[in-house]
Amino acid sequence: MKEKMMLTIGHLYPEKMNIYGDIGNIIALKKRSEWRGFAVNILNISEKNMLKPGIIDIYFMGGGQDQDQIEVYKDLIQNKKKVLQRDIKDGAVVLAICGGYQLLGEYFTMGDGRRAEGLRIVPIETIAPSTKVAQRCIGNIITNLQPTDEIARSGKSTLVGFENHSGRTRFKSDKLIPLGDVLVGTGDNENAKHEGVRFKNIFGTYMHGPFLPKNPHIADEIIKLAMERKYKNKVKLKKLDDTIEWNAHNAVINKFSK
Numbered sequence: 001m002k003e004k005m006m007l008t009i010g011h012l013y014p015e016k017m018n019i020y021g022d023i024g025n026i027i028a029l030k031k032r033s034e035w036r037g038f039a040v041n042i043l044n045i046s047e048k049n050m051l052k053p054g055i056i057d058i059y060f061m062g063g064g065q066d067q068d069q070i071e072v073y074k075d076l077i078q079n080k081k082k083v084l085q086r087d088i089k090d091g092a093v094v095l096a097i098c099g100g101y102q103l104l105g106e107y108f109t110m111g112d113g114r115r116a117e118g119l120r121i122v123p124i125e126t127i128a129p130s131t132k133v134a135q136r137c138i139g140n141i142i143t144n145l146q147p148t149d150e151i152a153r154s155g156k157s158t159l160v161g162f163e164n165h166s167g168r169t170r171f172k173s174d175k176l177i178p179l180g181d182v183l184v185g186t187g188d189n190e191n192a193k194h195e196g197v198r199f200k201n202i203f204g205t206y207m208h209g210p211f212l213p214k215n216p217h218i219a220d221e222i223i224k225l226a227m228e229r230k231y232k233n234k235v236k237l238k239k240l241d242d243t244i245e246w247n248a249h250n251a252v253i254n255k256f257s258k
């Protein structure tokens with residue numbers, strides 16, 4: 001019998017970095033893979049767990065509270081940074097939401113002045129102004145993928161989600177490509193008008209909600225990239241009936257577009 005193709009998803013710090021339903025992203029990746037006949041193995045990776053290179057196909061890290069981020073950042077830098085860097089360089093796919101996205105950058109300075117050093121994998125920095133001078137960025141968010149993006153060219157170019165962050169993220173390189181341009185909401189910061197990042201096989205975003213169930217085009221891109229890297233072959237994913245997913249996506253657009 002032919003062996004099933006298999007994906008391994010590494011959920012980084014599921015107890016601490018998993019707010020606003022971020023675990024729904026893992027469920028979406030698992031289900032959409034299984035519906036195509038792939039087997040899925042989910043590994044929860046916490047402070048106590050060792051990370052070995054070459055095991056994980058898709059890394060996922062959700063959002064977190066400032067205090068939890070400080071603890072997680074320390075563990076990542078001390079115990080997991082080298083393996084993560086190596087796997088990412090080798091093409092591992094990463095979906096990092098909000099606090100997870102901030103962590104990929106150089107640092108996150110919190111509203112009370114505490115600073116958490118990041119992984120420095122993506123050239124971004126995040127600074128949260130004091131809550132006395134600025135509010136959190138909270139609300140529904142809609143963006144447009146870059147016109148050059150292969151998924152956008154297939155006609156499905158919008159992303160929808162819900163943002164809730166104090167940190168304002170700035171790009172430190174002109175060459176960095178955002179995930180989307182903001183149509184509704186704040187995104188990375190009030191001035192930039194962009195949201196999230198595409199860097200190697202990394203998807204960083206402020207979108208919670210969770211993100212993937214309402215954005216099935218991105219879920220499939222993540223699965224496809226992971227499969228192609230793992231099996232070193234072009235992969236064409238079987239089409240699924242996404243009527244419900246696109247209804248949910250379009251409901252957000254219809255309700256909140258200006």
Ligand code: GLN
Pocket residue numbers: 019062063064065066069097098099100128164165166167168
């Ligand atoms: N604590 C971070 C901030 O407020 C990230 C929040 C989140 O992950 N939702 O910016």
